[in-house]
Amino acid sequence: MTGPDAKKSPTLRDVARAAGVSRTTVSNAFNRPDQLSGAARDRILDIARGLGYHGPNPMARKLRTGRIGAIGVVFGDTLPYAFSDHAAILFLHGVGRACEAAGCSLLIIPTTDQGAAQTTVREALVDGFIVYTTPSEDVVSQVFDRNLPVVTVDRSGVPGVTAVRVDDRAGARSIAEHVIDHGHRRLAIIVPRLSAMGEHSGFVDRARRAAISYAVCADRIGGYLDAAAAAGLDPLTIPIDERPDNHEDAGRAAALNLLSLDPQPTAILAMTDRMALGALRAAREMGLRVPEDVSIAGFDDLPAAAEAAPPLTTVRQPLVEKGEQAAELLFGTRRHTGLHIIETELVVRRSTSPLSAQQSAMPLAGD
Amino acid sequence: MTGPDAKKSPTLRDVARAAGVSRTTVSNAFNRPDQLSGAARDRILDIARGLGYHGPNPMARKLRTGRIGAIGVVFGDTLPYAFSDHAAILFLHGVGRACEAAGCSLLIIPTTDQGAAQTTVREALVDGFIVYTTPSEDVVSQVFDRNLPVVTVDRSGVPGVTAVRVDDRAGARSIAEHVIDHGHRRLAIIVPRLSAMGEHSGFVDRARRAAISYAVCADRIGGYLDAAAAAGLDPLTIPIDERPDNHEDAGRAAALNLLSLDPQPTAILAMTDRMALGALRAAREMGLRVPEDVSIAGFDDLPAAAEAAPPLTTVRQPLVEKGEQAAELLFGTRRHTGLHIIETELVVRRSTSPLSAQQSAMPLAGD
DNA sequence: AGGGGTGTCTTGATCGGTCAAGAAACAATC
């Protein structure tokens, strides 16, 4: 990517020389019209144009003046993934709103290539960072090393760092309670990748349940199991299926696996709407009706959840507001407290229903 | 947004002084480990840490070294809008893919506030720009003024500027032909804002048809009308309804307007899928069946088009690839030619069908 | 005539680094 002008472009000094004035005067011609006579200004601007000088180099200028005017969002996943995940996009939407209000641009920093990510973060030209989801710890510590303002989102807190969290545990509990209140006892859970280390597909065993490294996963599963325990169910008997990615296809595969258990679960709690949508598809493929044969619940309340067939019962988290708040905390627009917790809301639609007589006729696991 | 360290942070010079070495040596300790003894390096790094020095200031460093490592995408709309428009997101997805490959970050530059946009563009720390959709001409010329590499997307070409265009005209013609081949003669067209100047809602009169400032609009409408003319229809008799925004709601309003014409159109060509989806809703609300009572076609082939009820006949443009190509052209990965034209593909689904006997029984406009 | 004010422009320092060239110390080679 070489500039249209391969020959290096002229500087303030060149213009000054050509115009027979000092650099400062040229600088003023561009930035402080009141500091020189109109005639001189016009002449200088003309000469600059003639020389192919396109205004003060922003980097040099900002080095001197300080503020950069952009904030960085660090994604755990690849950039393409970020742009294909609706939750991420809604989050960015919110961040964008706050940026706009603050007159700030938005730098999206990919961190796929572990090696490159280090230097990308190290050299990012930003006034602060938002760390979204789960970049590797290396990258996160690199971010902290920059010693710029940071807001983390959906990550377990680090002392001294402003964090935005959703009350995932309460949200998960509420939707599990909803299902349990409807009489369901044979629950099953679908989750995306639980730990930064190791990729796993299939049932989650005890060891892996104990080694969850992502805060969101830990909290949501915790919430589900809290509700189960409160209802007298043994958490360890509730099957959890993990898939490496948060995708429709992954949710489908997990649901196919869970729904072929005997006895079949009567309610599936998917940790994300994306996976829940895949689970809906799996049920359809197996000839099961939702919610008559199996209730399916999601989490997030993506726009697609309301439009699914049937519309998805889920837990709403205000994704746009989450992004907006994170950015506002970074800008200092919003009062700084260590931890910002965002509440969720249970959204009951039609993918869940009370346990039917037919369903309850089947043997209860563990009986 | 003040840094955690309000007292200004130490510089290379401070570290050098504390360590009793020169600035260059400290610089080398960070960037060129082979240029000094391991012992000295460790000692310097230790001292730096002790002083709260967090690595070389990226701005100063880049001022010296040149390359910034980010490209800017300039949006015509507000940032939040960009993140709510699927076409834009898919485009960004593609850009992100290319950025990732090039080890580059992505700066998203909002241009809502006309005044601020000028300086935002002027000061954006990027190595090049992608101009997407239709920022105001002021902003575009500001971008050109930076004299950095630029690729424009979906805009009519400017001499010397690499442009990515979709063959909108051919795509529009193909879908109009598809509908005409199915026997439809009473066509109607739905379009978003046609011109940067003036906001208009409702039928587009002759004067406004002649004053379209957005290249995409001009081409798509041109394609529709080409097909109509080729089939012996008078383009001027085909009603065009314009709405200021490319939104479902806008499409709905336009369709409601068009479908209350007498005689009623039998086929609606919406210039975007978003508007087509709104038109589907309008038809449903009016108790019209699609496609039995009215055929509706879109443009873009967003993911939602395939999932609509009924699935939308549309023109597919490869949005992700468009973004990727634009970025690759900017990086120089792809061979530079002035104009890159991307082909479209007609995707026939179920929202269009042959004219029914009942439909053709109605009087033909102009007979 | 001298003091104060204003408008226009210049000087030299500075922002925080990197880079090319060279110096000092020491070892290896002929």
Add this chain to the structure above:
DNA sequence: GATTGTTTCTTGACCGATCAAGACACCCCT
């Protein structure tokens, strides 16, 4: 012992601007 080479570190210029302070001319006023 002179030459060459390495390793390690320093110097001064430079990247392209901004900024504080001051110089100079000009006008107004008493």
